[in-house]
Amino acid sequence: MQKHFTTERLESLEKAYRTHLINSLGGFKSVALIGTISKSEVTNLAIFSSIFHIGAHPPLIAMIFRPSPPERNTLSNILETGYYTINHINESIYKQAHQTSARYDEDISEFEVTGLEAEFKNGFFAPFVKQSHIQIAVLFKEKIDIAINNTSMVIGEITEIYVPENCISDDGFLDIEKANTITCSGLDSYHKTVRLDRLSYAKPNKPLSSLSINCCD
């Protein structure tokens, strides 16, 4: 049976209930760990489930920041230094990743309290997460304020990536499922995935076919 929520019904919901419900409606989300470091050299690590692709030429990725405290250190570090990392979360580290959402004091590094390891490499200013299989170096480009609900969109350019060699297909497709990347839904539900198919480019009056995934193993 389908349940129908009208505007009036949605408005009358208790706040936490509505937060869970509306958050779930967005579907499965890209969830990752954002690594930053302040000018005073305190590292910071925070989980975000509002990351999205906005273009490949140039390679741009964006995320939404809420005005709430745990996200503030990440945002101020990005704005202060211009650099951050995006690190995919896999099945082995999702609990530690979730723990980074606790409200630690500004002078405490979430790397230390969670046991996730900061990795500095190739001269990039911000720390990567060593346990992450897919690591992305990002250069801050632009912050766009979203007045309607006091959030901000931060856009960055992907400058370097580290990915498992055996997860790259011939056509550039990166098999993130093979890299054990997970997804989340709502505020707190984590999921691994099972591929249904890769489908060919759709054209009118042409049947779809399955695309092969040829990764070198």
Next chain:
Amino acid sequence: MQKHFTTERLESLEKAYRTHLINSLGGFKSVALIGTISKSEVTNLAIFSSIFHIGAHPPLIAMIFRPSPPERNTLSNILETGYYTINHINESIYKQAHQTSARYDEDISEFEVTGLEAEFKNGFFAPFVKQSHIQIAVLFKEKIDIAINNTSMVIGEITEIYVPENCISDDGFLDIEKANTITCSGLDSYHKTVRLDRLSYAKPNKPLSSLSINCCD
């Protein structure tokens, strides 16, 4: 073995290869069907994998539009009429959903060519997808242009929802996995999910616990 792509390497990649690669880096994405109708009453249905939650109070959801043709009808219908629907994709309809990305002429409805059924209900102006288990009615609020790569973010307010009664947990969490909602990665890879856990609200110095999911069955 990790493979490292520097900026130079990323820039030198063949265009299609880079499109696949960069698209995959954003992680698993929320993918859904956007239902609209033009003023001249031609229905339109298009798959989008750039949908994201931006707030629960008010209930807001956003998506990114590229300047390319197949997305243009959806955008013009939304701007002309002010209404659209977001319909989750499940395992039974993902091939039909993918087919909506083909470049059909403006006067052809993707509902007709794919066999997905338009459902009008409760006086809402735009069509829902009958085969979709989670249906969301959205009122257009705002378009924000993203100059850096000529895309636009469209923000809408969720005004009504239809969800399976047996997928709503006591605390408002909607079990979209139980509703068979799928996710995608890259341009063309579709995945179902397997829950790892729901984790409790994180606090410093407090171990995480599993949250139960109590849906009425």
